[in-house]
Amino acid sequence: MSWRESSEAEERRRRVGVRPAPRLALDTPVTYLKGVGPARATHLARLGITVAGDLLRHIPHRYEDASTVTPIVQAAVGNDVTVLGKVIAKGVLPTRKGLRVFQAVVQDSTGMLELAWPGQPFLDRSINQGDWLLCSGPVRFFHGKRLQPREFVNLGPQEEGTAGGRVLAVYPSTEGLSVRLLRGLVEQHLDALLPLVEEPLSDAILREADVPALPDALRMVHRPESLAEAARGRARLAFEELLCVQLLQRRANQIAREARGGRAFVNRRELTSQLRAALPYTLTHAQVRAIREIVHDMESPRRMHRLLQGDVGAGKTVVAVFSALLAMENGSQVALMAPTELLAEQHARSVGQLLAPLGITPVLLTGRLGARERRAALSRLAEAGPVFAIGTHALVQEAVHFADLGLVIIDEQHRFGVEQRAQLGAKGEAPDVLLMSATPIPRSLALTLYGDLDVSVLDERPPGRQPVTTVLRSEAARAKVFEFANTQLDEGRQVYVVYPLIETSEKIDLKAATVMYEQLVAGPFSARRVALLHGKLPADERDDIMRRFRDGALDVLVATTVIEVGIDVGNATVMIIEHPERFGLSQLHQLRGRVGRGAAQSFCVLLGDVGAEAAERLGMFASTEDGFEIARADLRLRGMGDLFGAKQHGLPAFKVADLLRDEALNDTARRMADQILRNDPLLVGPDHAGLRHLLTVGYARALDLFRVG
Ligand code: ADP
Ligand code: MG
Numbered sequence: 001m002s003w004r005e006s007s008e009a010e011e012r013r014r015r016v017g018v019r020p021a022p023r024l025a026l027d028t029p030v031t032y033l034k035g036v037g038p039a040r041a042t043h044l045a046r047l048g049i050t051v052a053g054d055l056l057r058h059i060p061h062r063y064e065d066a067s068t069v070t071p072i073v074q075a076a077v078g079n080d081v082t083v084l085g086k087v088i089a090k091g092v093l094p095t096r097k098g099l100r101v102f103q104a105v106v107q108d109s110t111g112m113l114e115l116a117w118p119g120q121p122f123l124d125r126s127i128n129q130g131d132w133l134l135c136s137g138p139v140r141f142f143h144g145k146r147l148q149p150r151e152f153v154n155l156g157p158q159e160e161g162t163a164g165g166r167v168l169a170v171y172p173s174t175e176g177l178s179v180r181l182l183r184g185l186v187e188q189h190l191d192a193l194l195p196l197v198e199e200p201l202s203d204a205i206l207r208e209a210d211v212p213a214l215p216d217a218l219r220m221v222h223r224p225e226s227l228a229e230a231a232r233g234r235a236r237l238a239f240e241e242l243l244c245v246q247l248l249q250r251r252a253n254q255i256a257r258e259a260r261g262g263r264a265f266v267n268r269r270e271l272t273s274q275l276r277a278a279l280p281y282t283l284t285h286a287q288v289r290a291i292r293e294i295v296h297d298m299e300s301p302r303r304m305h306r307l308l309q310g311d312v313g314a315g316k317t318v319v320a321v322f323s324a325l326l327a328m329e330n331g332s333q334v335a336l337m338a339p340t341e342l343l344a345e346q347h348a349r350s351v352g353q354l355l356a357p358l359g360i361t362p363v364l365l366t367g368r369l370g371a372r373e374r375r376a377a378l379s380r381l382a383e384a385g386p387v388f389a390i391g392t393h394a395l396v397q398e399a400v401h402f403a404d405l406g407l408v409i410i411d412e413q414h415r416f417g418v419e420q421r422a423q424l425g426a427k428g429e430a431p432d433v434l435l436m437s438a439t440p441i442p443r444s445l446a447l448t449l450y451g452d453l454d455v456s457v458l459d460e461r462p463p464g465r466q467p468v469t470t471v472l473r474s475e476a477a478r479a480k481v482f483e484f485a486n487t488q489l490d491e492g493r494q495v496y497v498v499y500p501l502i503e504t505s506e507k508i509d510l511k512a513a514t515v516m517y518e519q520l521v522a523g524p525f526s527a528r529r530v531a532l533l534h535g536k537l538p539a540d541e542r543d544d545i546m547r548r549f550r551d552g553a554l555d556v557l558v559a560t561t562v563i564e565v566g567i568d569v570g571n572a573t574v575m576i577i578e579h580p581e582r583f584g585l586s587q588l589h590q591l592r593g594r595v596g597r598g599a600a601q602s603f604c605v606l607l608g609d610v611g612a613e614a615a616e617r618l619g620m621f622a623s624t625e626d627g628f629e630i631a632r633a634d635l636r637l638r639g640m641g642d643l644f645g646a647k648q649h650g651l652p653a654f655k656v657a658d659l660l661r662d663e664a665l666n667d668t669a670r671r672m673a674d675q676i677l678r679n680d681p682l683l684v685g686p687d688h689a690g691l692r693h694l695l696t697v698g699y700a701r702a703l704d705l706f707r708v709g
Helices: 007-016 038-046 052-056 179-196 203-209 214-222 227-259 271-278 285-299 316-328 341-358 371-382 418-425 443-449 475-490 503-522 539-550 585-592 612-623 627-638 640-644 663-679 686-698 700-705
Strands: 062-064 080-094 100-108 111-118 131-141 145-147 151-157 168-170 305-310 333-337 363-365 387-391 405-410 432-437 454-458 468-473 494-498 530-533 556-559 572-578 602-607
Touching: 052 179, 080 111, 100 131, 111 131, 151 168, 151 179, 168 179, 179 214, 203 227, 203 663, 214 227, 227 443, 227 663, 227 686, 227 700, 271 316, 271 341, 285 305, 285 316, 285 432, 285 454, 305 316, 305 443, 316 333, 316 341, 316 387, 316 405, 316 432, 333 341, 333 418, 341 363, 341 387, 341 539, 363 371, 371 387, 405 418, 418 432, 443 454, 443 663, 468 475, 468 612, 475 494, 475 572, 475 602, 503 530, 503 556, 530 539, 572 585, 585 602, 585 612, 585 627, 602 612, 612 627, 686 700
Parallel strands: 111 145, 305 432, 305 454, 333 387, 333 405, 363 387, 405 432, 468 602, 494 556, 494 572, 530 556, 572 602
Antiparallel strands: 062 168, 080 100, 080 131, 100 111, 131 145, 131 151
């Protein structure tokens, strides 16, 4: 964000010969502000505040208000409270362990309370008798009631009680710059700065998004009448950010589409109708919708570049098969690439079953083929005429030639590099591309993350699937858990036991898994056929173990997290997960997806003694099988970057907006961005001048995306 004055205004002033009056402007350096010397200016710069206008854009990260303050007399032991009181005594005390504790006693009209900050004796310098403190934290019993502040704000000395009844902004601060000082600075200049702020958004946009104008919003976030008002102001600032990002992403998408020449398939409804008639089930609404979106893309002369997203078991394969048939009834060839041989084989088998009534057999191409089979497969692909090739990255090898590759489908797309995906695409002439992913990301988020892709989401499970019973069991129940697993094994079922393996502690983890494997083989599973599967095994050995498990030649698979995504063993009904607290929720969800694939009731047991926090997290996981809900919770807990490498996607960091909290706002922003770009793709209309300015000043990419001429 920049507050530099528009050059026209400058120009106008120069012409009229008026020298700018030495008054406050948005671009006045902070050093000119009263109360800011060189030292403070340095601290402010660390927060990104260099000119007066930056103060306005330094947004409180939270608020305290009287409605959240507990009268001291009611601050009960065991509760987490916010209190407001005047410091009547203070000092630094040593403890027996040598830790120095800053203590203060605060008082309000109802009583007194002791506050303690262990290890922070330096607070003695900044907190004085007579200061009013607003503190939040747990109340404990320690020779009497005592609050250990998690956060606090020093309001300074003031008239009795004035802090109460008011909403207080709490700003992100930095060392050497207290929240109080920042608040004072904003407060002091707010009235002078607000009238200088110009609205970048048109009335129409403001009205449709139902957000306040910028100057109002800034007043609301800095000096709100109520928490609700603060939220409304914040929403406006978040919306502005989201709209900018959506404009960039949607414009990038628009340009990419225009540039992508491709093929226009004709929806002949020959093979696809035959499949529909032969299907042993009815498609879900989500599948029908996704197929319609894909058909639409394939009919258009532009090149399809679509991501099909659906939770484990949502039924992506059949959607992919419909798109394949559409290409094939146009005489084209199709290639489906999967990340492992096992998955490729599995696809070949299930696609083969689906297409048997149509007399179509897919051609499998993996590294496991013998020389003769391989030659036969290669010559099939090189012949003209429709063919459905399914394989691993063996499909992109140099020796592979397609007569006319019209559609490329990539399963578990995140397992491939950009390079490999492009290589497969290059085997044909601008083939349509369908990417598939089982990572459930809410649609609006996916659209924001993958700007240049179109996205279809399967957000509905096929009916009749048995829910997996998920339970959390403590160490005390360990023997019982394995006893239960044995009863399932007695019924002819199969069992997974999963151990976490984290890169940073790989050696120790692998050792632990191996030790446990040996204990299981010697103990509860001594009568069973058990194998240990981990990532350090050679790939063919790993595949061999998975194959034996799939074919029922193994009863129990003890595995680190390498259990193949998407592998389908319908007879496996029990998954025991050790150290569940060490997994992310989405990872647990992927693992749990390995059971519950067949008709029988399945179970997922999270085994171990976990802390209260983890228990809550895992309890949430146990209560739902909705991958999108789980992904949301995971995102909230771990943050975007961690989960999706948001940086890799070129997603700008948001200052105010939060893609999860502001999902609805983001949807509105995307809708409006599409609408705006439809009518004025380069943002040259008079209504969009402010927006254009906002984008070009704030985002380097905008210069390219909205270049005129
Ligand atoms: P994923 O999205 O995880 O790749 P699959 O395509 O493997 O899921 O489908 C999972 C299972 O659900 C398969 O056994 C498939 O036959 C079945 N299935 C797919 N669509 C439906 C449907 N509409 N009704 C019933 N079963 C379905
Ligand atoms: Mg799949």
